[in-house]
Amino acid sequence: MRTLDSQGVIHGMDDPQAQEIAGRVREELARRRISRQALADMARISISTLEKALSGRRAFTLATVIRLEEALGTPLRARAAPVVDPPADSGGDLGGYSRGAVRWIEGRYLTLRPSFGDPADIYAYLTTIEWDADGRHLAFRESERLDSSFSQSGRVSMPHLSGHTYLVTNVDGQYRLAILGRPTIKRALYGILTTLLVGNGSQLVPTSVPLALLRLEAGAGADIAFGRIRADQPAHARYRAELDGVIAGDYARFPR
Known part of the structure; x- marks a missing residue:
């Protein structure tokens, strides 16, 4: 079960939502062809914080998730799932x-x-x-x-x-x-x-x-x-x- 403490920490990388956030961040990095260091700079967080959160060695905080969403310009939390385009693409x-x-x-x-x-x-x-x-x-x-x-x-x-x-x-x-x-x-x-x-x-x-x-x-x-x-x-x-x-x-x- 997901828990959110008074500091806004999403606990447990085995939690489905935390795993989904990490997965979406990795997907956006691949789609945009940018490095983790570049994303950390854009989100104004340390590369260590980003690496540990993505690997499960540190819990996501709500502040970190919000900064990542602002840097990527896309929602990462399930409550604001992105609109899915029709399957047709550019060819x-x-x-x-x-x-x-x-x-x-x-x-x-x-x-x-x-x-x-x-x-x-x-x-x-x-x-x-x-x-x-x-x-x-x-x-x-x-x-x-x-x-x-x-x-x-x-x-x-x-x-x-x-x-x-x-x-x-x-x-x-x-x-x-x-x-x-x-x-x-x-x-x-x-x-x-x-x-x-x-x-x-x-x-x-x-x-x-x-x-x-x-x-x-x-x-x-x-x-x-x-x-x-x-x-x-x-x-x-x-x-x-x-x-x-x-x-x-x-x-x-x-x-x-």
Whole structure:
């Protein structure tokens, strides 16, 4: 039988609810491809506390469970069971995911890449990732672009084998592809963008540049600058540091 003392401790890892909480935490770690250390940091608990609770060497406290729920953005206790999606998923060509497995990536992202006109400048716009109920897969769309006629939209692929996220645009067989690595603790995504650039005359030339998607939480916007950010603008240094982190953090490589 489960007991809850005056300190809010859920006693006994042989208790079904405590086992279910531990199982759900392990499942969320696997789905989101994050480490136990990253989860402990997000929940503001020690890695020792998390490890011992998951292994049954220490009882869960109610405070720990609440912090884990807040960090994961999903209920862990049976009294607030998550909604189960229909069995249909995204299909094998996008990684075969269900919405519950990828809900964590939905949101708005400040998107940064070097300007194609002048690599010293930074091009900043908004990317929104959300669930397409009709197609039963994640979709993305761009906005806040200076060249709004070139705003992209497409599908999101998240295969388990590579652990990467792919933003795929396909217009009449012409592809643009972003490959993004595993999310950071702040849920930022870093990687590479491959597209076609206008060259000499009407020639189109393949090009690849570093890409950063920074998660925008509710209420963000006061210090966000979109458009072409030049070196004399306040946001430039901060944005440049994010793009430099793509290579420094080994999220992408550009061999010469």
